[in-house]
Amino acid sequence: MKFIxxxxxYALRALCYIASNREVVKVDELVANLGVPRPFMRxxxxxxxxxxxxxxxxxxxxxxxxKRPAAAVSVFxxxxxxQGKPELSSCFLKKEVCPERPHCALRKKLCLIEKGVFxxxxxxxxxxxxxxxxx
Amino acid sequence: MKFIxxxxxYALRALCYIASNREVVKVDELVANLGVPRPFMRxxxxxxxxxxxxxxxxxxxxxxxxKRPAAAVSVFxxxxxxQGKPELSSCFLKKEVCPERPHCALRKKLCLIEKGVFxxxxxxxxxxxxxxxxx
DNA sequence: ACAAATGATACTATATTAGTATCATTTGTC
DNA sequence: GACAAATGATACTAATATAGTATCATTTGT
Ligand code: FES
Ligand code: FES
Numbered sequence: 001m002k003f004i005x006x007x008x009x010y011a012l013r014a015l016c017y018i019a020s021n022r023e024v025v026k027v028d029e030l031v032a033n034l035g036v037p038r039p040f041m042r043x044x045x046x047x048x049x050x051x052x053x054x055x056x057x058x059x060x061x062x063x064x065x066x067k068r069p070a071a072a073v074s075v076f077x078x079x080x081x082x083q084g085k086p087e088l089s090s091c092f093l094k095k096e097v098c099p100e101r102p103h104c105a106l107r108k109k110l111c112l113i114e115k116g117v118f119x120x121x122x123x124x125x126x127x128x129x130x131x132x133x134x135x
Numbered sequence: 136m137k138f139i140x141x142x143x144x145y146a147l148r149a150l151c152y153i154a155s156n157r158e159v160v161k162v163d164e165l166v167a168n169l170g171v172p173r174p175f176m177r178x179x180x181x182x183x184x185x186x187x188x189x190x191x192x193x194x195x196x197x198x199x200x201x202k203r204p205a206a207a208v209s210v211f212x213x214x215x216x217x218q219g220k221p222e223l224s225s226c227f228l229k230k231e232v233c234p235e236r237p238h239c240a241l242r243k244k245l246c247l248i249e250k251g252v253f254x255x256x257x258x259x260x261x262x263x264x265x266x267x268x269x270x
Numbered sequence: 271a272c273a274a275a276t277g278a279t280a281c282t283a284t285a286t287t288a289g290t291a292t293c294a295t296t297t298g299t300c
Numbered sequence: 301g302a303c304a305a306a307t308g309a310t311a312c313t314a315a316t317a318t319a320g321t322a323t324c325a326t327t328t329g330t
Contacts, residue, residue, distance in 0.1 A: 001138075001218045002317095004245070006288065012241065026306070040289050046308065059297025062306040075241070083136045105267035106147065106210070106259070110139070113255045120248045124241070132240035137286095141319065161275070175320050181277065194328025197275040 007082040010036050011044050012075065015053070015126050016133070019070040024063040044082075051081045070130065076121035142217040145171050146179050147210065150188070150261050151268070154205040159198040179217075186216045205265065211256035 013034050018025045027045060031038045045064055048054040055067040066073070101107060148169050153160045162180060166173045180199055183189040190202040201208070236242060 001214075001220070002287090003136075005286095028306095037289065039291075042307080043289080049308085056307060057297080058295070058305085058307045060305050061298070062296080064307085079136075085136070103268070105264045108267070109210075109255075109259050109264075113252055116255075117248055117252060120244075120251075124244050129240045129244075132243070133238070137318090140317095163275095172320065174322075177276080178320085184277085191276060192328080193274085193276045193326070195274050196329070197327080199276085 004079065005083055007040075007044050007047075008079050010034065010041065011048060011078050011082060012126070012129070014041065014045065015048070015066070015070075015073060015078070016130055018054075018064060019066055019126050020130050024057070024061070024065045026063040029063075047081060053077070053081070066126075069127070071125050071127035073126045074122045075124040075129075076118060079121065139214065140218055142175075142179050142182075143214050145169070145176065146183060146213050146217060147261070147264070149176065149180065150183070150201070150205075150208060150213070151265055153189075153199060153201055154208075154261050155265050159192070159196070159200045161198040164198075182216060188212070188216070201261075204262070206260050206262035208261045209257045210259040210264075211253060214256065 013036075014030050017030060017033060027038065027042055030036070030045075031041050034041070036044075045054060045056075049056045049064065052067060053073055054064045056062065056064050098104070148171075149165050152165060152168060162173065162177055165171070165180075166176050169176070171179075180189060180191075184191045184199065187202060188208055189199045191197065191199050233239070
């Protein structure tokens, strides 16, 4: 079972790289340093741009830059962008909304777990990752 | 993002049904009551049998029966059977074992979260689900 | 012998994830 | 203004995982 997908993973690496190096970083530099396929990396960065995490400038001295403080970019936020809202508690029996939802014991318990996981994922951010990585 | 897959979900429903009804239950009865496609249900039950959660008898009065007390069958155990060990903390950069594993900050944090989730998933079991469902 | 159950296994379909390819647009430099 | 060097947008393909089906073999009670 995978919890973090590759695009989230690569996105986090790219963000850490950008945050701990220059202001503006080009795709090619990221590719060279992270070993991610170039077109895939581009796709990921463009998505981060659209989501407001990164800003970009085109042209000769263009590239990507962090648009927010590193501490304000959480792992939870990145996962939501690439994987949608992690939903630990889904019911499969019917296609419409499950009629038993309000009473479902399993769902209730999973929701509790979910809350805790989300809270923890929100606490991990680019700044804390960089700091922990250096220690 | 899905956390529990259908087979795990259906397995849990089947187990709850068996545990809260007769000793021995046939596939057809489960299918009739749970609305799961018969061949899929069979596949799931056979896997539960192989895993030692259920026992089975063939022939005319055959069927499936719980092989352990309901309280000893955890959601965690079922998920492991159908989804493999949930691995919140995987690294994608290389195909071999990641050389940075011992130092990786993200992985360390995810491992902590993982531990908590596992503990909680182990605490939820068929007996507690049935009890909570009746309340 | 036969019917009614499960066991084993192989196959197909659908959805998600991972990755590629291409052309358009912006921007600095000559 | 032409051109090179960057990103933007979009559409496509490949690989993998999930969901489900189909079939034949084996066991067991009557
Ligand atoms: S939400 Fe549908 S049975 Fe739990
Ligand atoms: S970078 Fe490989 S385990 Fe985190």
